[in-house]
Amino acid sequence: xxxxxxxxSETSTPSTPKAERAYDLFVTPEAARKIHxxxxxxxxxxxxxxxxxxxxxxxxxxxxxxxxxxxxxxxRDIVYTVPTDVGDVRVVCDxxxxxxxxxxxxxxxxxxxxxxxxxxxxxxxSACGCKESFSI
Numbered sequence: 001x002x003x004x005x006x007x008x009s010e011t012s013t014p015s016t017p018k019a020e021r022a023y024d025l026f027v028t029p030e031a032a033r034k035i036h037x038x039x040x041x042x043x044x045x046x047x048x049x050x051x052x053x054x055x056x057x058x059x060x061x062x063x064x065x066x067x068x069x070x071x072x073x074x075x076r077d078i079v080y081t082v083p084t085d086v087g088d089v090r091v092v093c094d095x096x097x098x099x100x101x102x103x104x105x106x107x108x109x110x111x112x113x114x115x116x117x118x119x120x121x122x123x124x125x126s127a128c129g130c131k132e133s134f135s136i
Contacts, residue, residue, distance in 0.1 A: 023078055023098050025051070026105040027091060031117060032084040034108045035091070044069060048079070048090035051106065052097035061100060063119055068092045 027035075035049045050068035053061050072079050072092050080091045093101060104121040 024103055025078075025080055025091065025093060025098065025101060026103075027080070027082045027089075028105060028107045029084060031106050031108040032082045032089045033086060034117070035082075035089045036084055036086050039067070039089070042067065045087075048072075048092045050092045050094075051101065052094055053100045064097075065117055 036045075039045050039047050039049070044067065048068040050064070050066050052064040054064050056062045068090075073094075077092050077094055078098055080093070082089045082091060091106070100123060101119070101121065103123065104119050107118050107120060109115065109118045
């Protein structure tokens with residue numbers, strides 16, 4: 001089951017409901033719990049997880065996941081609040097990256113060989129084996 005992030009916060013709400021749908025980013029319940037746990041372990045439970053895209057990697061674009069201690073940047077960031085059974089989690093994405101991540105799902109994957117966050121990105125035409133880069 002996938003939990004849809006709530007609408008972006010008032011600091012960066014798109015101007016129309018149709019535009020808001022274009023910015024959808026999904027976070028699975030397990031991924032949200034892992035984000036919550038990582039922030040709590042770090043001692044910054046009110047911080048957020050920043051997700052984004054940068055050029056590079058073996059396929060052209062790399063996914064970026066980092067802690068966001070600073071407040072969201074007015075007019076440049078979209079803030080998603082994701083409810084979990086252990087409390088709400090905030091996920092922040094800049095408006096340039098959401099063009100590549102819109103419709104994606106952030107998941108937590110645990111296999112015998114690997115565990116970590118993984119994006120399922122419908123816009124990606126190919127991805128590398130390390131799951132950290134993609135092309136469009």
